Amino acid sequence: MSSSPSRIALVTGAGSGIGRAVAVALQAAGYCVTLAGRRSAELEKTASLASPRGGRMLAIPTDIGNADSVAALFARAHREFGRLDLLFNNAGIGAPAVPMEDLTLEQWNAVTAVNLTGAFLCAQQAIRIMKAQEPRGGRIINNGSISAHTPRPNSAPYTATKHAITGLTKCISLDGRKYDIACGQIDIGNAATDMTERMTAGVPQANGTIMVEPRMNVQHVADAVVYMAGLPLEANVLFMTVMATKMPFAGRG
DSSP states (O other): OOOOOSOEEEEESTTSHHHHHHHHHHHHTTOEEEEEESOHHHHHHHHHTOOTTSOOEEEEEOOTTOHHHHHHHHHHHHHHHSOOOEEEEOOOOOOOSOOGGGOOHHHHHHHHIIIIIIHHHHHHHHHHHHHHSSSOOEEEEEEOOGGGTOOOTTOHHHHHHHHHHHHHHHHHHHHTGGGTEEEEEEEEEOEESGGGGGGGTOEEOTTSOEEOOOOEETHHHHHHHHHHHHSOTTOOOOEEEEEOTTSSOSSOO
């Protein structure tokens, strides 16, 4: 085990999009960052974006929905860095945008395994490390999404899991108090990533129309997570919404 730097983070879904942007921002802010995700090549691409003045990055390919894979991820990260100060529970997938009655059980289970079970498994491992380390404690930040508040058409698996993340966030925040573990949630709307590229051509709305939706630079999300992570453990952002100002969320859809 190496000597323990001051701040250690682990980011899931770090091979693309929001996870990549947040991992790079945390590393530039001085964190050593473990990068978790399914695709080794994409994790290494994230690591290649590291600032020479920041902390170390460690890429560990992981199946977030598999308990053994998650346990191995946290065991390796702990061996390498000696502690864990921050978990960004970010990994998430969606199902095909088809009517709910046409979804297969396999499609439902795949989304649940990553978005909800994966977040739970990672939180479990993080809590076990954080409550046992010295100094004790740490912070968990969950990616809830605007879908934790309201759905898009034909999004039952994704929306259901993101609503569930809100409950998980509250439970971690409550149960983690006695161990000096803080937990918050960032709900993100229309960050400009590959996943939201389709919005530039138009996406279905609640009234059945197709509309182009505004997006925002993903760096704003990364900056928000760095802010949440940088608070002392006596303070916590329980919920934060960061969204493209003109996206169709507030108001009647």
